[in-house]
Amino acid sequence: MEVTLAFVIGGLYAAGIYLMMRRSIVKLIIGLALLGHAANLLIFTIGRLVRGAPPIIDHGKTHLIGQFADPVPEALILTAIVIGFGVSAFAIVLIWRSHETVGTDDLDEMRSTDSFD
């Protein structure tokens, strides 16, 4: 299954990076989201895939026994998902506002907006 996911990850990376290099700022944000998915899946897959064995201790037991999914990458990704949401929420509002102010969506047109005039 890692083989299949490897191609999904590659596709997500390629799409994310391609979109981030566009001049449209909306595409930049979408590309960033795709890149986030790619990175999460990368960490997840490199931590090895296990079917049907979540790292949850059974009732009456004191620790995980047998085969179980690695909890460390999962904890990392959980953090990344939430932070990723924070970033994209902020970015979405930011581009909305910047579009209202600057009146363009083209990043190349936005190079000197530091001055107020």
Place this chain on the structure above:
Amino acid sequence: MLLAVVSGFAAALFAPFIHRRLPRYSGWLFATLPAGLFVYFVSFSGRIAEAEPPRFAYTWLGSLGIDLTFHVDGLSLLFALLIAAIGALVIVYSGSYLAGHAEQGIFFSHMLAFMASMLGLVLADNAIVLFIFWELTSLSSYFLIGFDHRRAGARHAALQALLVTGLGGLALLAGLILMGSVFGTLEISQWMLTGDAIRFHVLYLPIVLLIAGAAFTKSAQIPFHFWLPNAMEAPAPVSTYLHSATMVKAGIYLLARLNPVLGDTVMWSALVTTFGAATMVTGAYLALVHVDLKRILAYTTISALGMMTMLLGIGTPIAIQACVVFLLAHALYKGALFLVAGAIDHATGVRDATRLGGLFGQMPVVAIAGLVAALSSAGVPPHLGFVGKELVYQALSEHLLNAILLGAMLLTSISFVAVAGVVGYRPFFEGMRDVAREPHPPGLSLCLGPALLAALGLIIGVAPGLVEHWLVAPAASAIGFQPVAVELALWHGFHYNLLLTLFAFATGMFVYSRWDGFRAVCTSLDASASFGPARGYDLLLTATSAAARATTRILQSGHLHFYLLTIVVTAIALIGGSLLTQHLPLGVSRWSDVRIHEFVLAVLVLAATVLVVRARKLITAVVSLGVVGYGVALFFLFFSAPDLAMTQFAIESLSVLLLVLVLFRLPEIERYSRTSERVRDAVPALIFGGLMTILVLTVTALSREARLAPFFAEHSYPDAKGMNVVNVILVDFRGLDTMGEITVLSIAAIGVFSLLKLFLKGKRESEGNP
């Protein structure tokens, strides 16, 4: 000992405040510190003459092998005494030289800090500590040279000195670290015991070049000599202290200190002797070309430093002895002459030797001090300068290359005699004068320094026995790392060296009498002003900043996609490079374990991804992005990560909701770029994606050893009372991380809120107020 070194820094901290309270007497007050240190160091003299040099160790960065270790052998003691004694006199002198200057307190502060750095430098036993103090002297001298910071010339000179000596400092650090790696310790006193090991080491050549580079920049040897005359922008006390007596001799100190370890090879002698001799002659020549008193003195200082370097390169016991005696003599007479030049400048406002004359009447004490010091520098008996110069001749006549070196030394002596006349005789005793204002007689504190230094040079010259056993012999022994018996005498009996001295006197006086004509000839011949090391420095500086500007313009283009392209291409090169060199198996044979629903999901996610990229409508892109997100969540669910799946579902729903909410306000997707640009971006993006696929394949094909998972599996319930291990990690084992995450989210929320809210207010104001 630590207190002795650090006290200067402490005093520097409080100097401006003390000076504000006691502006009139602060010079005398601050001078008590170096005076006290002088007494403290004199107390070491008895112990050093006996045997083991005392060593002081204070724990600092023990794990790195760096402790604050100091030791006092003859060489350190000689320098420490010079630093403390001349420091005291110079500080008293600057009390009245800079009297009334608005920043005099800060000047004292820099001066004391410099003194402390210099003491630390000559006392340090640990190589890294030595380096730190070396850099501190460069830094504090930067402030001192640039003291008159309102003048561009002073700022330029200060920066030049800092850059040249700073470059040497980097070479020093590299050289010392290499030596430390060869010896396995950073304690210099330990190096001495195993010195032979390094001479046959493969790193010997780079080490010698680096150390010599450091010493040559600091001690203004050719081709780095140009910073020293320019540093004459500094006030006279600074020139006295830094550029004649102490700091420029730090390079000499370094060569002398490492002589037992690095010296005594053909390589070392050839390098150090050649550069020293070349510097000596060049300095002696340039001293005759200039008319500014301080510049003349600066060039003779360069010449003298070259002489000392040459003597260290020769490295015979008599040469080392000559070096020590000449170092002492030079510090005394050159210190005095710089102070005299400063006093003249202070009284008349003129430093041009051609315009000065007949000042004896106004300043008899300074005049006599200047004359005595000048006679010492010319090597006239019975001054210490004569004793030193005789030793130099003796050392050179023993050397193999004596013909060339003796000739160079003779030329230098002639120049020194002529310069002595220009600096020590002409301003006071010759008739002409072209000074705008009436000179005012200097006060006690301006006379004390030059008078005392000049007198010392005379007294020690008459009775060299005063210093030979407790000062000169231990210093020479430390440089040679073997006991040296020193017998100094004014009169060696009739020797053919004496003929050379007499010849130098006669020729030097002739050059002095024809000085104006000589200068005119030299200036017409002299092309060094238009091209030379100084010009090279300027070109290098301009080129460096031009290169920096060009690099910045290329790298910081202001185009986001260019930055991304740089990052992606770099990443491709690094990842691709290491994947190519590693030759790891891909393990594509693992196709078989895929299940049908997983495969369908993978195809679906990839299709949605393509759709996101190709979408012409924003709504299509947003919906497809949602599909990708939910697909990723399903992957989490399939592979034993229910927490991730739940979070991803929730977040994805929120994101899509947010996007849809602002969708009608967002600009529609537009195509700005041409097809060629899209291809330019698509190629690296696809390559990068492909590399990531290969990366995942190779990594997952390897066997993996999970070290953390068993720990959490073992401890989650007993220690944290939680059944869900992922949750336990987040809220307990790595609770602080989660705390940080919450903070980040709060900040993002505040950001979103303020963008939505505060901006509207501003807009309303601007709408109401067009």
